[in-house]
Amino acid sequence: MSIDKLDLELLNNEYKNKSPFEIIKYVYDKIGASRVALASSLSIEDQLLTDILLKIDNKARIFFIDTGRHFQSTYDLMDRTMRKYHFNYEVYTPENYDLEPLIREYGPNLFYKNVDLRKKCCEIRKVKPLKRVLATVDGWICGLRRQQSVTRENVNIFEWDYNHSIYKINPIAFWTENMVWDYIKKENIPYNSLYDKGFRSIGCQPCTRAVKPGEDVRSGRWWWEDPDKKECGLHIQKHNAE
Numbered sequence: 422m423s424i425d426k427l428d429l430e431l432l433n434n435e436y437k438n439k440s441p442f443e444i445i446k447y448v449y450d451k452i453g454a455s456r457v458a459l460a461s462s463l464s465i466e467d468q469l470l471t472d473i474l475l476k477i478d479n480k481a482r483i484f485f486i487d488t489g490r491h492f493q494s495t496y497d498l499m500d501r502t503m504r505k506y507h508f509n510y511e512v513y514t515p516e517n518y519d520l521e522p523l524i525r526e527y528g529p530n531l532f533y534k535n536v537d538l539r540k541k542c543c544e545i546r547k548v549k550p551l552k553r554v555l556a557t558v559d560g561w562i563c564g565l566r567r568q569q570s571v572t573r574e575n576v577n578i579f580e581w582d583y584n585h586s587i588y589k590i591n592p593i594a595f596w597t598e599n600m601v602w603d604y605i606k607k608e609n610i611p612y613n614s615l616y617d618k619g620f621r622s623i624g625c626q627p628c629t630r631a632v633k634p635g636e637d638v639r640s641g642r643w644w645w646e647d648p649d650k651k652e653c654g655l656h657i658q659k660h661n662a663e
């Protein structure tokens with residue numbers, strides 16, 4: 422069957438209670454493993470999916486956007502994960518011609534000055550590199566979960582990505598945080614040591630902090646901004662971006 426014939430509503434009903442293994446196998450079968458890639462930020466969700474993808478196909482495409490501002494523990498985890506699974510990430514970085522003028526004009530800590538500059542930084546360090554990798558695939562796999570924040574409560578397993586005109590697959594859209602941790606512990610999957618220090622969603626170091634018990638999982642990201650608006654742009658769809 423051609424991927425054009427995929428019916429998202431039917432698929433979401435059919436796969437709602439299926440495992441990530443079954444979902445990813447279906448996607449590989451329909452789209453082809455070489456035309457699908459996992460976006461990993463080394464979160465627990467992405468580590469779980471990395472484990473599953475590499476168990477299905479040890480040549481699975483897994484990419485990491487190196488913004489240049491990640492925590493050292495994230496880079497250490499990247500090393501550990503590569504050693505454990507014997508694979509290499511596809512790494513994408515911001516373009517020098519975008520980044521150098523930005524830092525020259527606004528300084529290295531521009532994200533704290535105002536929301537427009539924060540979004541500009543995310544655009545150059547994350548969104549533009551993402552566009553380069555997504556131009557090489559027909560579908561991308563993400564670790565988004567409905568429970569993560571108000572901005573993600575309508576996430577579905579199979580989606581059409583209007584920004585890039587490709588499929589977006591969220592195999593653990595309905596998982597809870599506890600389910601993810603159970604899998605991580607059971608399979609002895611390496612995870613970022615910051616989780617043991619109160620962090621629950623980990624991005625760039627200047628824009629991430631630990632959260633208190635009971636707070637939203639993503640409340641430690643861009644904590645100075647309105648919770649309804651704070652996404653980095655990687656997961657905002659054109660039709661609901663306003």
Ligand code: SF4
Nearest residue numbers: 532542543546625628
């Ligand atoms: Fe820049 Fe912060 Fe966005 Fe990272 S999360 S790209 S440092 S604004």
